[in-house]
Amino acid sequence: xxxxxxxxxxxxxxxxxxxxxxxxxxxxxxxxxxxxxxxxxxxxxxxxxxxxxxxxxxxxxxxxxxxxxxxxxxxxxxxxxxxxxxxxxxxxxxxxxxxxxxxxxxxxxxxxxxxxxxxxxxxxxxxxxxxxxxxxxxxxxxxxxxxxxxxxxxxxxxxxxxxxxxxxxxxxxxxxxxxxxxxxxxxxxxxxxxxxxxxxxxxxxxxxxxxxxxxxxxxxxxxxxxxxxxxxxxxxxxxxxxxxxxxxxxxxxxxxxxxxxxxxxxxxxxxxxxxxxxxxxxxxxxxxxxxxxxxxxxxxxxxxxxxxxxxxxxxxxxxxxxxxxxxxxxxxxxxxxxxxxxxxxxxxxxxxxxxxxxxxxxxxxxxxxxxxxxxxxxxxxxxxxxxxxxxxxxxxxxxxxxxxxxxxxxxxxxxxxx
Numbered sequence: 514x515x516x517x518x519x520x521x522x523x524x525x526x527x528x529x530x531x532x533x534x535x536x537x538x539x540x541x542x543x544x545x546x547x548x549x550x551x552x553x554x555x556x557x558x559x560x561x562x563x564x565x566x567x568x569x570x571x572x573x574x575x576x577x578x579x580x581x582x583x584x585x586x587x588x589x590x591x592x593x594x595x596x597x598x599x600x601x602x603x604x605x606x607x608x609x610x611x612x613x614x615x616x617x618x619x620x621x622x623x624x625x626x627x628x629x630x631x632x633x634x635x636x637x638x639x640x641x642x643x644x645x646x647x648x649x650x651x652x653x654x655x656x657x658x659x660x661x662x663x664x665x666x667x668x669x670x671x672x673x674x675x676x677x678x679x680x681x682x683x684x685x686x687x688x689x690x691x692x693x694x695x696x697x698x699x700x701x702x703x704x705x706x707x708x709x710x711x712x713x714x715x716x717x718x719x720x721x722x723x724x725x726x727x728x729x730x731x732x733x734x735x736x737x738x739x740x741x742x743x744x745x746x747x748x749x750x751x752x753x754x755x756x757x758x759x760x761x762x763x764x765x766x767x768x769x770x771x772x773x774x775x776x777x778x779x780x781x782x783x784x785x786x787x788x789x790x791x792x793x794x795x796x797x798x799x800x801x802x803x804x805x806x807x808x809x810x811x812x813x814x815x816x817x818x819x820x821x822x823x824x825x826x827x828x829x830x831x832x833x834x835x836x837x838x839x840x841x842x843x844x845x846x847x848x849x850x851x852x853x854x855x856x857x858x859x860x861x862x863x864x865x866x867x868x869x870x871x872x873x874x875x876x877x878x879x880x881x882x883x884x885x886x887x888x889x890x891x892x893x894x895x896x897x898x899x900x901x902x903x904x905x906x907x908x909x910x911x912x913x914x915x916x917x918x919x920x921x922x923x924x925x926x927x928x929x930x931x
Contacts, residue, residue: 556741556930557893558691560748560884561599562808564869564921565590567619568606572664572679575608579618582626587619589909589918592628596906597898597923601739602636602688605732605752605810606919609644609684616641616686624688636688640695644684644732645702647677652723675731675754685752685809687737694738694745699791701734706771709778710788713767713821731768734775736791736799744930746890747805749776755812756819757876766821769812776807777827780834780887804889806928807834810869810921814879816862825883834885837892840866841884841924845899845910850878853913868897869921870913884926893927 567590569575578584594602608615616639627633647670653660655671663669670676677683687693706712706729719727731754738745753773756766778785779798786798799805813825828834846867850857856877857864868882886892899922900906911917 556744557927558601558741558746558930559597559599559925559927560601560806560808560886561597561923561925562603562605562750562810562882562884563590563593563923564605564752564810564882564919565593566606566916566919566921567604568608568683570678572608572681575615576610576618579615579622582622586918587623588628591619591623591626592631593898593909593918593923594624595628595631595634596909597896597925598632598634599923599925600690601748601806603748603750603808604686604688605921606683607641607686609641609681611643611681613639613641616688620688636690638689638691638693639686640689640693640698640735640737641684641686642698642700642733642735643702644681645675645728645730646673646683646732647680648674649680650674650723650726652720652726654719654723654727656720674728676758683732683752685732685735685750687735687748687750689739689748692740694740697738699736699793699795701730701775701789701791702728703792704729704734704775704790706768708788708790709771709774713771715762715764715767718762718764729768729771729775731772734772736779741930744804746930747799747803749779749799749805749807751776751809751811753809753812753824756821756824763821766819766824770821770824770827773811773813773824773827777831780805780807780831802889803887804930805887806890806926807883807885810882812881814862814881817860818876818879818881825881828883828885833887835888835890835892836885837895837926839895840880841868841895841897841926842866843897843899843922845901845904845907846878846897846922848901849899849913853878866897867899867922868924870910871920873913882921882924884924886926886928889931891929891931893929895926896924898923898925 658668661668661672664679732752734751737748753769756769759765813820842865850864853873855873866880867878
């Protein structure tokens with residue numbers, strides 16, 4: 514990607530407002546269903562990411578909501594998944610519950626039941642695990658209020674390893690129609706930020722005690738190997754902290770940058786990844802030549818928003834990543850930017866690429882959710898599930914004033930294994 518190649522959002526709004534782009538009701542058959550298990554160029558698989566906002570304000574509330582099949586927001590999330598029908602899916606902001614009880618409830622009570630005319634979807638395999646959000650650090654990380662260790666407040670969240678009111682809030686889960694090699698999963702929940710060479714830790718902000726224990730990942734970073742027949746694709750998933758809600762030190766923006774950098778180094782060969790260690794103490798990154806898909810709400814737009822040093826370009830300019838000819842798009846993102854106006858008008862990025870419906874005042878709608886395949890994978894069809902207001906499925910996204918499902922949109926990318 515050429516960082517100098519920007520777009521006039523005002524011109525794009527005018528030229529694309531009526532465009533019929535992928536990502537609405539036409540997206541149903543998964544890649545494997547469309548092409549069979551094998552096509553002319555090999556197996557085709559649909560990868561997707563969705564920040565589904567299945568987080569709750571109190572511990573245990575998500576289990577309560579998913580224990581019956583009639584939670585309105587969970588039904589909307591399930592229907593969105595059913596309409597896009599991915600083969601392998603990362604869900605961000607799904608509260609972690611030890612033992613996977615919340616995941617099983619969502620699978621049984623929502624995804625396995627057809628929602629409003631959509632067909633049920635079945636994921637025989639899943640992976641979830643602990644995250645740093647809401648885990649007490651035992652240290653006064655923000656230099657305010659002393660060390661707060663009682664869950665349930667903003668002050669507690671600020672002193673946790675990742676911001677959260679209780680352990681596991683804003684967690685993650687990977688769902689798959691294909692087997693997951695769970696014994697080969699690598700997690701980087703405990704990797705210390707200070708151990709990244711040339712890190713972007715804000716100078717002078719953290720105490721020596723805080724700096725010594727602060728973990729890099731605000732949630733976790735997972736390398737989830739998925740077996741596609743005789744082949745393996747590493748699903749590299751994460752959810753970096755938003756580069757906002759801080760001060761002039763830009764601690765969250767800098768952390769977001771280095772959370773993205775972790776994967777950029779992980780896929781960058783031995784010289785870049787040798788310093789990394791996972792939660793089992795295994796060092797190094799991904800073996801050269803391995804195929805992978807990076808996915809997640811990166812909270813980083815290549816042109817707009819509050820990112821530190823254009824953080825996500827570490828992916829978009831990476832030589833190991835095989836970008837599609839055109840990023841995932843939607844007509845709904847174009848329409849929303851035009852109707853909402855505000856900060857959207859002055860942005861540089863193409864609104865067709867937007868994946869999140871944020872405040873119109875600041876930062877506006879952004880492209881922050883990404884699904885990026887590696888070399889050795891051929892990108893095919895893709896899209897952002899963002900229907901326009903005249904589409905019957907518009908009820909799943911709404912106009913941004915009221916969040917009916919999530920303020921993010923599902924992003925999907927078909928890939929062929931060559």
